[in-house]
Amino acid sequence: MSISVNNISKHFGAFTALDNISLDIPEGELVALLGPSGCGKTTLLRIIAGLEQADQGDVFLKGDRVTDQPVKNRQIGFVFQHYALFRHMTVFENVAFGLRVKPRRERLGEAIIRKKVHDLLSLVQLDWLHDRYPDQLSGGQRQRIALARALAVEPSVLLLDEPFGALDASVRKDLRQWLRNLHHDLNVTSIFVTHDQEEAMEVASQVVVLNHGRIEQQGAPGDIYDHPANAFVSRFIGQTNVFDLEEHDADWLQTAGLSAAQQKGKIAHVRPHDIVIEKSTHHSDAYVTLKDWQHLGALIRIELVKSGINGHAASVYAEMPNDQFRRLHLNRGDKVDLRIRHAHWFH
């Protein structure tokens, strides 16, 4: 295991940030710590880095117990949400910093440092900015420099705290892909913290979902999406429709194609793309009305209104490819038949 965390707990006053967390991360993975704000994900990352001390528990890096080691001895690379570049140093000096502060006997020669820094700057495709100051760079550039700086000391693990959190959407999209490729090339075990499930799914090879200081689920993005361990994960990862059987949805679900035998819990979560709709053939039995739809690129999100037995109207969301939707020739207010292909059941 490259990174191991054993029974870590952390309290801030009465608030429990981390509640007995254990986590193993194999060599070479790119792991996302995913969760809503305040779930303890950043605290866990900072404890692994040594920027914060846990109240109890141990941290192992490459098999060595580093719980009592200060951050400077842990050989980690840390990338901060707001970059934390040294604003009084040029880009070059920022990246060279980790090499220059080494004890004299370990320090590389000036020529080697130069070469190494320029290589790293080329790696992040910003060598042409080497004599600029951080204030003169854009957010995306700063974050790439911060990454180059962290990589300069050849860390055994790379820790990134909301690395794209402060960037605008388009830069974010580019950088995600770029980080994934970079990780593929360097293969250094990495953990990044995010509250954006899309980002976690897109970038990470493993996702750890945290909530209220506990791990809800850990697994590959596909696994977590297809087999959410509980209602929280199902809701947090991707879109989902929630049907509560205690509110008389059982009959309705049966007519929608989920027979009583398939009902394995109290609450059904249905992904929008697991809902199929067709133009209603017999008007009397139609039980949903098409309210509106939105274009999401290749997909159309369809907003349906279901009139419940108790008189409450509830919205149900379905998704289908653009062309398929067009072929249905549906208009707002049309009555449609609805079929549920698959549901996750929770208690």
Added chain:
Amino acid sequence: MAAISIKSTRHNGLTATVLPTFRQYKKITDMAQSNIMPGFRPAISFTLVYLALIVLIPLSAMLMKTFQLSLDEYWAILTNARVQASFRISFGAALIAAFVAGVFGFIIAWSLVRYNFPGKRLFDALIDLPFALPTAVAGIVLATIYEPRGWIGKLVMDSTGIQIAYKPLGITFALIFIGLPFVVRTIEPVLQEFDTAMEEAAASLGATRLQTFIKVILPNILPATITGVALAFARGVGEYGSVIFIAGNMPYISEIVPLLIITKLEQYDYAGATAIGLTMLLLSFLLLLLINGLQWWVRRRSGQL
């Protein structure tokens, strides 16, 4: 732009009074987007009038007074040994005091920003005391404590044989006291804004605490420290009230320039007093220019310009 200003004034409910007249409206549209901030003319006029009334006219009056002297007379006053000694004492003490206040002020500002301790707010308020205290009061207190028979003065005298009050050392002490708040108050906000993530970044890259301090913290705080030192120095050179009681005022030893000016005035030697005053003004101005230059250089080197 005009449309925007009309809209915003309506929001304030001041439509009738604030709406631009046609002439103004035309002017605004003519200016296009050359100057978005209104009120350039009144603001700059006020600034110039103020500068003229409070700074330039009094200073020119002083200059005029000096012209009553011939160049030879002026030179004779300046090269007078007693005058030169007082210049050395005034500027020397102010410089040393400013640097000492710079170091002490840095440490105090650091403690106030970085640590929590009981009585911190009280301590914080005490820093400003030299600003508010009548300087004469401060001078008398300092003199009483540091004089050879005084509370601390006796201790120092007995243990090291060094006399503080009535010596240049006493002047320096008073100027440190006066200069300290300038340094603390200029460094404090900069330290508060300092992004501590930079320190964490340095540590994660393997830097020791000392390396982090020297390579990361200090360069970011240095420009503010220089400003503080410059302010303390500028104040120290002209300081009169707090120095006069502790200085002893012995010619050639502990006589400061402002005192010499007063002495000349008391002897109705107005031209002589203004000559010294003018020289002092020029020297201070040059030194401040130098410090500003140094600051510009530091900022430039640290990428803040």
